[in-house]
Each structure stands twice: as C-alpha cells, then as structure tokens.
Amino acid sequence: MMMMIVIMMMMMMMLMMMMMIMIMMIIIIIIIIIIIIIKEDTKKFYRNLDMKNIEDKEPPSMAEAVTYWKSLWGEEAQHNE
Numbered sequence: 001m002m003m004m005i006v007i008m009m010m011m012m013m014m015l016m017m018m019m020m021i022m023i024m025m026i027i028i029i030i031i032i033i034i035i036i037i038i039k040e041d042t043k044k045f046y047r048n049l050d051m052k053n054i055e056d057k058e059p060p061s062m063a064e065a066v067t068y069w070k071s072l073w074g075e076e077a078q079h080n081e
Contacts, residue, residue, distance in 0.1 A: 038045050060068070
C-alpha cells in the first residue's frame with residue numbers, strides 16, 4: 001500500500017513538471033513570435049499597438065533641423081547650482 005502511494009506521488013510530481021515545461025515552452029514560443037513580428041516591421045508593430053492616427057511625415061529639411069537645434073542649444077541657459 002505504501003509503495004502505491006509513493007508511486008502515485010512520483011507520477012503526480014512528474015505530471016506537474018511536464019505541465020510546467022509545457023507552459024514554459026508556450027511562453028517561449030509567444031516571445032519568439034513577438035520578436036519576429038517586431039523585427040519584420042517595427043514601425044507597423046508600434047503603430048498598431050494603440051496609436052491609430054499617426055501620419056507618415058517626411059523628415060525635416062536641413063534648414064529646419066538647424067533652426068530647431070539652434071533654438072534649443074544656441075541660447076545660453078542659467079542654472080541654479
């Protein structure tokens with residue numbers, strides 16, 4: 001009788017371990033799928049997350065970029081130390 005209980009407990013432990021391994025494998029597969037989706041089209045992936053109304057815009061011209069950065073870094077700032 002005792003031997004049967006030990007065998008049943010061992011079988012239950014093996015079943016639990018197999019279930020844990022299966023769950024881990026499913027999680028790994030999901031992560032791999034997400035990585036593949038992100039690598040295929042990163043821009044499309046992030047736009048589809050929750051932002052529906054983002055427009056594709058051309059990058060600013062060189063003159064616009066220079067003007068923008070000069071407005072940020074061209075003026076001296078006073079900081080409290």
